[in-house]
Amino acid sequence: MAREVELEAFAAAWADGALTVDVREPDEYAAGHVPGARPMPLRSVPARCGELPADRPVYVICASGNRSRTAADWMNSVGIDAYSVAGGTSAWARGGRPVTAGPVEHAA
Numbered sequence: 001m002a003r004e005v006e007l008e009a010f011a012a013a014w015a016d017g018a019l020t021v022d023v024r025e026p027d028e029y030a031a032g033h034v035p036g037a038r039p040m041p042l043r044s045v046p047a048r049c050g051e052l053p054a055d056r057p058v059y060v061i062c063a064s065g066n067r068s069r070t071a072a073d074w075m076n077s078v079g080i081d082a083y084s085v086a087g088g089t090s091a092w093a094r095g096g097r098p099v100t101a102g103p104v105e106h107a108a
Helices: 007-015 026-031 042-051 066-077 088-094
Strands: 003-005 019-022 058-061 082-085
Touching (some): 003 007, 003 066, 007 058, 007 082, 042 066, 058 066, 066 082
Parallel strands (some): 003 082, 019 058, 058 082
């Protein structure tokens, strides 16, 4: 079972530059996501785990916490230190935290 991190702990880690992976679908991501979150739709996680570091925590977020638990379980099974964010993007936004809308952000 995936390890879960409470929203307050995630917010502190995010403020310190934590790697965040959003496993929602592209249209959900575009509608609003945690700033800086890397998009990786759930269906692509098994094939894309190699893109993630094994030497630091990865925070996995979705809409409410269900898909992120599944993704974090998979990541943990291949040696990634992954945590599912409790409450997901919905709770993040309800808490008044920043949300970025728009298409997938591309790293420079």
